[in-house]
Amino acid sequence: MIDRRAPEALSAQARTTVATADPSRPLSLYLHVPFCATRCGYCDFNTYTAGELGSSSSPQSWMEGVRAELDQAAALLAPGRRVGTVFVGGGTPSLLGADGLADLLGAVRDSFVLAPGAEVTTESNPESTSPEFFEGLRAAGFTRVSLGMQSAARHVLAVLERTHTPGRALDAAREAAAAGFEHLNLDLIYGTPGERDEDLDASLDAVLSVPVDHVSAYALIVEDGTRFARKVRRGEIPMPDDDVLAARYEMIDSRLRAAGMAWYEVSNWARARPDASPDPDSVCRHNEAYWRSDDWWGIGPGAHSHVDGVRWWNQKHPATYSASLASGSLPIGGHEILTADDRHTEAVMLRLRMHQGLDVNVLSGAERIRADAAVAQGLLRTVAGAYVLTDRGRLLADGVVRDILVAQ
Structure with a gap:
């Protein structure tokens, strides 16, 4: 069901705080692409297939909304704020193609100035990429690609309801490197029911066979409301086992360290320097901005934002999101002003996860x-x-x- 509630306005206090935030504070942009060809059974992200959207929304109306929100963000924030990192996530951003992603980055540049050396990342599904796709991304100004691999085992991908073939992520990584990308990430999911130690070992062999300088590895979480959760509830598949998850994490960490990588956040590893510390050129600076509680503006349906202790989130459905912006309103679904205790709690929660x-x-x-x-x-x-x-x-x-x- 489409949420047709009127957008919420930022309170006067929240709006003033956002508008007067120190322009020298780091600023990041997250752009949410809500489209997927299919929905994976474990996924609870704010994504929609063409069948779920029907005629209520389209990539064109979404893009018009994105341009409008970027303009409103630039108008509200203090003049002179430069963007240090851009991250395009989803959903499946690569469904837009290289031209669509170039247009998206062009819209960012129309509204904001990118800082020198800005990190610009897009997530990509290996199945919707090609050598030409990566060449187009490089020409557009993207500096980093994150590929969803999850596993090299066919039966594990089947349980996750991932549609790509095990080898395609590796081919995509090689194609991206050939196109000139020096910064590449592969995502892994571990602890899937039916995954064996040898399956994870093979996945790590595969990851380390291609020129990536970053690996993200996440334990499978059973999220309420997903098909995966319903299967667990019906007893069709077991819950991931905590002891197994811990053993798999230790395996991942050991293998990646031995291959010259270092953890810099609990679930993330980057190429290591000679002293075994993470190389700052290989860490994901955008993710670090979240963990430091820097300022970021989330553009797109359901995206979350944070500026100087004010947090807000957008309306979730693409049709409602676009309609709000077409009427001249920010598409805010709710907001909060963090108290000093809130900020303290988040500082402990987030910074303790980092290697510093x-x-x-x-x-x-x-x-x-x-x-x-x-x-x-x-x-x-x-x-x-x-x-x-x-x-x-x-x-x-x-x-x-x-x-x-x-x-x-």
Whole structure:
């Protein structure tokens, strides 16, 4: 059902905060492409197939909305703000083709100025790419590509309801490298029911056989409302096992480290420098902006934004999103102003997941006592005035955060 509620306006306080945010603060743009050829059973992202959209929306009306939202964002933010990172996600951005993605980046440049050396990433489904596609992206100004591989095992892809063949992601990575992309990511999902150790080992062999400088690996999560969750509820497939997930994570980390990569966030690894630390040129700067709570504006249906402690999210359906912008309104579905406690909680939650760790001065006295207890338990270590997760602590990261914030 299409949500036809009127868009929500930012409160006067929220609007003032956004409009007067320090223009020297880093700014990122996320652009959401809501279109998919098919829906994977585990996916709960805000995406739509052509059959689900029917005649209520089209790529053209979505693009018109995107251009309008970019213009409104540029008008509301303080003058002089430059964009340091752009990330096109979805959905399946590669369904737009190289020309469509070039138009999207052109719309960004029409409204904003990209900072020198800006990182510009697009996600891509391997099945909707080609050598010509990657050449077109490079010519348009994209600097980084993220490919959804998930697994090299056919039966694992079948359980996930992924439609690409196991080898296509590897061919796509080689084609992207041949087109001049130095920064390439492959996504893996581990812990899928039916996945064996040898399946994951083969997937890692495959990842490391191509010229990628970044790997993201996520444990399969059963999200409410998905086909996967319904199958689990009916007993057709089992829930992912926590012990298996932990063992698989350790396997991934060990293999990637041995291949010259380093973790820089719990689920992300980048090419390592000689001192075994992550190479800043290979980390995803856009994702780092989220984990540092920098400012970002999410463009597109259902996209989330954050500017100087104000968070808001767009209306989800593409038709409602476009109609709101056509009427001259921002397509906001809701917003909140973060309190000091909210910001503190998020700083602990997000920064502790990063390899730089959490500055000890961020914590209160009582929180430091609890963090020191985690050090004694081997879950944290102190490095240059920061608490950093140990290898064991990364397996229990959410629990470490909860224990530190127990009084919040």
